[in-house]
Structure formats: C-alpha cells, structure tokens
Amino acid sequence: MPYSFQVGSIPCHIVSDGQQLIDGGSFFGLVPRVLWERIISPDEKNRIPAQMRCLLVQSPAGLILVDTGQGDKISAEYRRSFGMDDSNLRLEADMRRVGFGPEDVDIVLLTHLHADHCGGNTRRSDPADPESEVVPTFPNARYLIQRLEMAEATFPNERTRGHYFPENWEPLRSSGQLEIVDGDQELAAGVRSVTAPGHTGSMQVVWVEEGGESLLFLGDACSWAAHMERLAWVPAFDLEPMRSIEGKRNLRRQAEEKEALLVFQHDSQVVTGRLRPSEHGAVVEPEITEEAWPDGS
Ligand SMILES: [Zn+2]
Numbered sequence: 317m318p319y320s321f322q323v324g325s326i327p328c329h330i331v332s333d334g335q336q337l338i339d340g341g342s343f344f345g346l347v348p349r350v351l352w353e354r355i356i357s358p359d360e361k362n363r364i365p366a367q368m369r370c371l372l373v374q375s376p377a378g379l380i381l382v383d384t385g386q387g388d389k390i391s392a393e394y395r396r397s398f399g400m401d402d403s404n405l406r407l408e409a410d411m412r413r414v415g416f417g418p419e420d421v422d423i424v425l426l427t428h429l430h431a432d433h434c435g436g437n438t439r440r441s442d443p444a445d446p447e448s449e450v451v452p453t454f455p456n457a458r459y460l461i462q463r464l465e466m467a468e469a470t471f472p473n474e475r476t477r478g479h480y481f482p483e484n485w486e487p488l489r490s491s492g493q494l495e496i497v498d499g500d501q502e503l504a505a506g507v508r509s510v511t512a513p514g515h516t517g518s519m520q521v522v523w524v525e526e527g528g529e530s531l532l533f534l535g536d537a538c539s540w541a542a543h544m545e546r547l548a549w550v551p552a553f554d555l556e557p558m559r560s561i562e563g564k565r566n567l568r569r570q571a572e573e574k575e576a577l578l579v580f581q582h583d584s585q586v587v588t589g590r591l592r593p594s595e596h597g598a599v600v601e602p603e604i605t606e607e608a609w610p611d612g613s
Contacts (some may be wrong), residue, residue: 317410352542356585368383368582371504379423380422382433425503427520428519438453459494464563465517475555509521531577572591
C-alpha cells in the first residue's frame with residue numbers, strides 16, 4: 317500500500333516491492349537475539365519480514381524513483397525460500413495506485429546495487445519466459461549509480477558476491493541509460509543524494525527539503541527505526557560497521573536539527589517517524605506504521 321504526503325510543496329509517495337523473509341541475525345549483527353526479538357519476533361526459522369520500500373518524488377526536475385526493489389526476474393525457488401509474494405509487478409502496481417507508470421519515471425536513483433534495492437531496474441521482455449531478454453523497466457529514465465558502488469558490484473569479493481547480479485544493471489549500459497556519478501548529487505531543487513558509507517563503500521541516502529520541511533530516505537544506512545535509536549546496532553551485512561556508526565551519528569544529528577521525517581526502507585513496523593529527545597537519548601516517534609507480521613500480508 318502506498319503512502320502519499322508533501323514535503324513543503326513537493327509531493328512524495330512511499331511505494332513498495334513487497335516483503336521478503338530474512339534471517340533476523342543478519343539485520344541485527346552482534347546484537348543478541350534476546351534483545352532484538354523485543355523489537356520483532358522471528359518465525360521458527362529465525363526469519364523476520366523485511367519490506368522493500370522505494371520513494372517516488374515529484375520533483376521540479378521530473379519524477380524521481382529511489383530504488384526499485386527485488387523485481388520479478390528471480391526464480392520461483394528463490395521466492396519460496398525468501399517467503400516472497402509470487403505475484404509480479406508489485407512495485408509497478410503500487411506506482412499505478414498513485415497515478416504513475418514505468419514510462420513516467422525520469423530519474424532512477426540507486427542507493428546501492430544490492431539485489432533487493434535494484435532488482436527492479438530491469439525485467440524480462442516476456443515475464444512468462446525466464447529465457448527472454450532482460451530489458452530496462454523504466455524506458456525513459458536515467459539510472460544514477462555511484463562510481464565506487466559500480467566498481468564493487470562489477471568486481472565483487474567472496475563476501476559481497478551473493479548480493480550483486482549484473483543483469484540488474486548491464487542492460488542499462490547497453491541502452492545508454494546508465495549514468496555513473498561520483499559523490500553527492502543535487503538531483504533537483506530540494507532533492508539531493510549524499511553518500512553515507514558503511515553498509516557499502518558508497519551507499520547513498522536522499523534528502524528532500526522544501527519550504528522548511530525535510531525528509532530523509534535512509535536506505536541501508538539505517539534500515540530499521542531501532543538502528544537509529546541505538547547507534548551500536550549495525551546489520552551483519554555492513555562491510556564497515558564503524559563507518560556505519562559514525563554515519564548514523566551524523567545523520568541523526570542532522571535529522572534532529574531539521575526535525576526531518578525519516579523513511580525506513582526495511583522496517584516492518586515503522587514506515588516513517590521523527591526523532592524526539594528522551595531521557596535515554598533520541599527516540600523515533602512513529603508517524604506511519606504498519607504491521608506485516610505474523611501473517612506475512
Ligand atoms: Zn543493502
């Protein structure tokens with residue numbers, strides 16, 4: 317279900333590619349299960365639901381889509397093992413609910429190239445034929461990828477290999493839609509991306525700021541609200557955990573100053589919230605919540 321609101325005069329929509337079930341330990345790293353299960357209790361296989369939210373921004377420079385979810389090229393076996401919905405076009409269906417189709421997107425900004433963030437970049441030309449050609453999902457869009465992320469994805473190591481799949485970006489190179497960028501970007505008046513290394517070497521977050529209001533789309537710099545409240549809680553996925561902690565400290569300070577609306581990409585309970593002070597430090601006061609557990613719907 318999409319959520320729509322304005323940041324100043326800029327209309328924004330949180331859309332989703334659905335959810336998958338991921339081992340709880342991978343999201344909470346060194347944190348013992350007895351602590352993180354107070355936030356979200358796992359199923360009998362120790363899995364928790366992880367949302368795959370994306371952000372649509374109706375910016376002055378055109379329609380910007382931040383991340384594209386897991387997409388539909390994955391096999392039925394993979395979907396089963398990750399507890400995914402077996403329907404196709406989940407993200408497109410959500411986008412249509414707020415009035416947009418794939419052809420309307422002008423810019424796709426990828427926070428990074430892990431498969432659950434960029435799998436929807438491309439699709440099979442015939443969804444029923446797993447051998448059919450892989451083509452760009454958004455035919456009129458420029459796809460922006462950080463140079464360092466492209467390098468890490470192109471030359472993965474033993475640890476990162478399982479997250480990167482060239483079919484998610486190579487067709488964009490062939491079609492001329494791939495645009496490599498280096499460092500922070502001003503995408504449009506009021507919309508900018510900022511690198512926040514830690515999860516990967518050049519992960520980026522997105523700020524939308526207009527009319528005295530701010531939104532911060534955190535991506536995997538802080539994918540659950542609990543990770544914003546507890547700086548030491550860092551996912552096992554993160555390649556450089558100490559940089560993740562410093563990055564979160566920095567983002568948390570800015571978000572507090574600006575009273576920014578925080579968007580959590582994977583959190584199954586807190587979709588958006590704002591930081592407010594408490595006697596135990598800053599806590600996230602939820603604004604939009606959803607409960608996607610335990611029935612998985
Ligand atoms: Zn990631």
